Amino acid sequence: MRTTEKTIAALLLSALATLCGGALALADGAPAGGDVHVAQTLGDRELTVVLRRVDAVPGPLRVDVITHEGSAPGELRLRVARPGGGGGPEAVVALGATPGPHHGTLRVDTAGPQELAVDDGERVALIPFVVPVAVMSPAEGLTYRGFVAAGLLLLVALGTAVTARHGWVVLLPAGGFVAALAVAVTAALLSASTPAPPRPGEDVDATEDAVRDPYSVQRPSTSDLSRPPVTLLLRAGSTGDALDLELSLTDGASGRPVDDLLVHDDALMHLVVVTPSGGLRHVHPVRVSPGEYRARLRAPEPGHHAVSAEISRRGGGVQLLRSPTGFDVPGTPVDPSSPPAAGARDVNGTPVDVAVTGARAGEPTTITARVGTTADLQPWLGMVGHLIVVGPLPDGEPVGDAAQRAPVWAHAHAMVPLTPGATGGPPDETVAAYGPVVTFTHTFPLPGRYRVWVQNQRDYALVTTPVLLDVGAGEGGTP
Amino acid sequence: MTRRWMRAAPVAALLVAVVVAAAVVLFARPGSGSAPAALEAATSRHGVRLVVDAARAGTTGVDVEVSGAPDVDEVRIEPAMPHMGHALPPIPAQRTGDGRYRAAEVPLDMAGQWELTVVVDDARGAERVVFPLLISG
Ligand SMILES: [Cu+2]
Numbered sequence: 316m317r318t319t320e321k322t323i324a325a326l327l328l329s330a331l332a333t334l335c336g337g338a339l340a341l342a343d344g345a346p347a348g349g350d351v352h353v354a355q356t357l358g359d360r361e362l363t364v365v366l367r368r369v370d371a372v373p374g375p376l377r378v379d380v381i382t383h384e385g386s387a388p389g390e391l392r393l394r395v396a397r398p399g400g401g402g403g404p405e406a407v408v409a410l411g412a413t414p415g416p417h418h419g420t421l422r423v424d425t426a427g428p429q430e431l432a433v434d435d436g437e438r439v440a441l442i443p444f445v446v447p448v449a450v451m452s453p454a455e456g457l458t459y460r461g462f463v464a465a466g467l468l469l470l471v472a473l474g475t476a477v478t479a480r481h482g483w484v485v486l487l488p489a490g491g492f493v494a495a496l497a498v499a500v501t502a503a504l505l506s507a508s509t510p511a512p513p514r515p516g517e518d519v520d521a522t523e524d525a526v527r528d529p530y531s532v533q534r535p536s537t538s539d540l541s542r543p544p545v546t547l548l549l550r551a552g553s554t555g556d557a558l559d560l561e562l563s564l565t566d567g568a569s570g571r572p573v574d575d576l577l578v579h580d581d582a583l584m585h586l587v588v589v590t591p592s593g594g595l596r597h598v599h600p601v602r603v604s605p606g607e608y609r610a611r612l613r614a615p616e617p618g619h620h621a622v623s624a625e626i627s628r629r630g631g632g633v634q635l636l637r638s639p640t641g642f643d644v645p646g647t648p649v650d651p652s653s654p655p656a657a658g659a660r661d662v663n664g665t666p667v668d669v670a671v672t673g674a675r676a677g678e679p680t681t682i683t684a685r686v687g688t689t690a691d692l693q694p695w696l697g698m699v700g701h702l703i704v705v706g707p708l709p710d711g712e713p714v715g716d717a718a719q720r721a722p723v724w725a726h727a728h729a730m731v732p733l734t735p736g737a738t739g740g741p742p743d744e745t746v747a748a749y750g751p752v753v754t755f756t757h758t759f760p761l762p763g764r765y766r767v768w769v770q771n772q773r774d775y776a777l778v779t780t781p782v783l784l785d786v787g788a789g790e791g792g793t794p
Numbered sequence: 795m796t797r798r799w800m801r802a803a804p805v806a807a808l809l810v811a812v813v814v815a816a817a818v819v820l821f822a823r824p825g826s827g828s829a830p831a832a833l834e835a836a837t838s839r840h841g842v843r844l845v846v847d848a849a850r851a852g853t854t855g856v857d858v859e860v861s862g863a864p865d866v867d868e869v870r871i872e873p874a875m876p877h878m879g880h881a882l883p884p885i886p887a888q889r890t891g892d893g894r895y896r897a898a899e900v901p902l903d904m905a906g907q908w909e910l911t912v913v914v915d916d917a918r919g920a921e922r923v924v925f926p927l928l929i930s931g
Contacts, residue, residue, distance in 0.1 A: 672883075678920075679872055681883040730880060732903070756881040790919050 352743065353442050354582040354599040354696055356610045358435050359557070360386045361598070361777075363581070363744060365416075366431060369423050369446050376421045376446075378431065380408050381744060384776035388412045392434040395421045398443065414775035416745055427523035428516065433601075438609065440601030442583075443574075445516035447526055454506030461499025468492035513540065517577065518630060540630035542575070543568040547624055551642040558615040558644065562586070562600055562608040562624070572606025579627035580728075581696040586610055587625070587724070589705055591618030591648040593714035595768045595779055597703065600624075617646025621705075621718035625726060635726075641719050648713045654766065654781035665773060667780045676762040677789035682755045684769045686778060692750035694742055695772035700729035700753035703770065707763020707786070714766065722761060729753040744772060759786045837921040839863040840914050850930045851905045858887050858895040858912055865916055869895040872911040872922075873902060884913070905931035 351366040363381040378393055393406045406419035423429065426448045433440040451459065472488040479485060512529035515521040518540050524531065544567040552559045562584070564573040576583045588596040594616070600608035622638040659668040665687055673680035682702060686692060692699055704725040708717040718724075731742060731749065742748075753771060769780040831849040835842055840862040847855040858869050869889075874881040887895035902908060910925045 679881060679884050728878075728880060730878070754883060756883045758881070 350743070351444055351578055352581040352697065353578055355433065355440050355442070355601050356586075356598040357433060357440050357601050358437055358611055359613060360410075360435070362386070362433075364431070364433060364442060365743060366442070366444055372426045372446060372448065373422060373424045376423045378406070378408070378419045378421060379416045379743075380410065380419070380433075381416045382410050382414045382775070383772075384414050384774065386410065386414060389435065391419075392432075392436075393419050393421055394432040394434070395423060395429055396432070397425070398428055398430050425523065427526045428521040438601065439603065441603065443602070444578075445521045445526060447515075450527070450529060452506055452509050452512075453530060454502045454509050457502035458499050458506060461495050461502060464495035465492050465499060468495055516629070520575065520629065541632050542566075542628045542630045545573050545626060545628065545634060545636055546570075547622075547636040547638050549622060549638045549640060549642055551620075551644070553615075553644070556614065558612040560586070560600070560610045560612060560642070562610070564606045564608065564626070573628065574605035575629035576602075577627045577629055579625070579633060580698070583626070584608055585625040585696075585726075587623050587703055587726075588612065589621045589715055589718035589766075590616045591620065591651070591713040591715040592616055593651045593654070593766060593781065595703060595770075595781065597701075597770060597777075597779075615644045616649060617644050618648030618713050619643050619715040619719065621715050621721075623724050635724060637724060641715065648715075651714045652781075654783050656783050656785070660780070662778050662780050663776070665778050667769070667778070669769070669780065669782050671782075671784060674759075674784065675787045675789050676759050679756050679758050680786065682757070682767065682769070682782070682784075683752060684771075684780060685750075685752050686769070686771045686780070687751045687773055690750050691747045691773060692753070693744045693747045693772040693775070694731050694749065695744060695770065695777065697731070698728045699731055699749040699771065700755065701770040702727040702729075702755040702757065703768045704757060704759070704765055705767075706759075706765030706784075707761055708766060710764065718766075723759070723765070725757060727755045727757045729755055744775075747773075762786050762788045831927065833925045833927070835923045835925060836862075837914065837923050839916070839918070839921060840866075840923075842912050842914065842923050844910065844912060844925050846900075846910075846927060849927060851903055853899050853901045853903070856887070856897045856900045856910070857890075858897075860893045860895065860914055863916060863918075866893075866914055867917070868913075868915040870913040870915070871897050871900060872913060873900060874909050874911070875904065875906060876909055877907060878904075902927075902929050905929050 349368055353364045355362045355364055361383045365379040365381065367377040367379065369376050376395060380391060389410050391408045391410060393408060404422060406421050408417050408419040410417050423446050426446045428443065428445055431442040431444060433442065468488045468491045472485060472492055475488055476485045513519045515525035515529055519525065546565045546567050548563040548565065550561040552561065565571065566573050582599040583602055584600050586598050586600050590596065596612055598610045598612065600610035603609050619641055621641045624636045625633060626636065627633045657669045657671045659666065668685040670683045671680065704723060705718050705721050706723055708714065708721055750771065753769070759765065763786060765784045765786060767782045767784050769782065771778045831846045833844045840860050843859040845857040856871060860866055860869060869887040870884045871887060872881065872884045882901065885897045885900055887897040890896045906929060908927045908929050910927050912923050912925065914921045
């Protein structure tokens with residue numbers, strides 16, 4: 316008889332453990348959010364600001380500032396505050412002369428929308444970000460409470476079974492247990508099919524209430540979360556041997572400032588400038604106030620510059636904004652450079668070998684670049700390589716003018732290979748383990764002469780390889 | 795005391811049965827992605843049947859059966875992930891028999907929605923047919 320008692324007790328306890336385990340697993344949940352990487356062209360420095368995940372509120376926010384080749388040593392002051400909330404406590408990050416990561420730790424008091432101010436003494440970049448909280452869906456909450464109730468009722472049933480004078484009394488807690496369990500299981504099954512709420516800061520505007528309880532957010536009346544296109548306004552002001560670009564983003568419908576840019580491919584805005592000689596500048600303007608962005612171009616060339624900006628608005632969709640004006644720098648333009656076509660060349664000390672297959676309009680063209688000799692490329696903007704395409708370009712005129720009218724501006728990626736079973740998000744740029752071969756596949760819609768640039772990061776320096784590419788007519792002739 | 799314990803036995807058995815059933819319902823996941831996925835479509839000149847060995851992340855073999863107009867010069871597969879704006883280099887499929895082609899190694903390394911475009915090249919030009927394909931993790 317003792318054996319029977321022990322068996323029953325053991326079975327009940329194991330059942331209880333299963334229930335509690337399930338409930339705990341549900342309540343625990345993974346911390347919300349991940350690291351945010353934002354490329355910033357702040358003054359003369361090209362920086363990557365990494366906001367590490369905030370695990371608890373209030374709690375520490377670790378910020379890594381990655382400098383690149385040619386970054387001057389100095390100090391950055393970091394502050395975190397609610398938008399418009401002024402200055403919080405500061406952290407000073409000392410930037411060394413060696414490119415690489417530098418650290419600072421701040422404190423975050425509340426969940427919700429925040430701004431990180433990065434101050435180099437001359438200009439303050441304001442990076443909006445959201446401190447999320449892990450939330451349970453209503454169904455998950457019900458599952459959790461159901462399992463807890465079932466567990467408690469199971470204990471009561473056990474106690475009643477052992478102590479009650481009348482057998483039927485046991486049926487009360489036992490029935491309650493079955494009911495609670497049914498609720499928990501039903502809710503668990505439902506929670507798998509419950510649609511996730513709109514993500515504050517991504518799909519809809521981030522307010523503190525929306526972040527704390529995304530399920531309370533009224534779904535927009537339409538399923539279309541997208542927003543109007545953006546108008547890009549451009550002014551260029553000279554400051555000695557550098558050029559300060561002032562960019563204003565306004566809503567294409569209302570004309571109001573656009574201040575809902577998402578971090579897309581590790582930047583709020585990717586600004587691509589084609590210079591009169593055929594050079595490429597790819598910088599990441601800093602946000603200085605709502606809708607206002609600034610970037611500095613070093614060693615500007617005289618002549619016309621063509622400009623495009625890649626952005627993504629909250630609510631979805633990447634937009635390529637081509638400035639209809641570009642900008643001009645006074646002076647006589649230098650003659651355009653003529654980069655080599657496919658083949659081997661040396662780019663600032665890095666051997667690069669480019670091969671092209673296909674190169675017919677309307678068919679996929681594969682561009683393969685061998686950058687360096689070993690697998691030592693670092694991810695840049697979350698990718699092993701970027702390919703910028705501008706064309707077709709007529710010969711015999713400054714490239715900036717030709718690019719201003721070029722029908723095609725494109726941007727393809729070579730992605731970081733996936734590591735099966737890897738956790739903790741994609742590798743950051745301190746991992747120098749990719750390449751040396753990067754491959755891009757792009758379908759050129761029109762035949763003609765293109766300029767393409769392959770961009771990679773190696774030793775914290777950007778390697779930009781220009782390639783002249785002639786794309787032949789497709790099978791069906793020119794569309 | 796022992797009699798009361800005995801009385802608890804059926805209750806306990808019932809509870810354990812319910813818990814086991816619940817655990818099975820909660821934690822059992824239907825398997826997916828390991829069986830071959832077969833898709834069919836037609837162009838104006840050809841019927842194309844696509845069989846993907848394993849529709850899960852990784853390198854997989856893909857069989858293409860082409861019916862209709864004969865004298866096919868070449869069959870290629872152009873994989874792309876529209877959501878990522880990412881295209882892979884075209885992969886030629888080897889002829890394995892009458893109207894049968896196989897690409898042994900198609901690197902579909904990422905889970906998600908893919909598009910496999912099958913290009914059928916013959917004397918009259920290239921025809922393309924697009925197969926949407928969900929790749930599981
Ligand atoms: Cu960029």
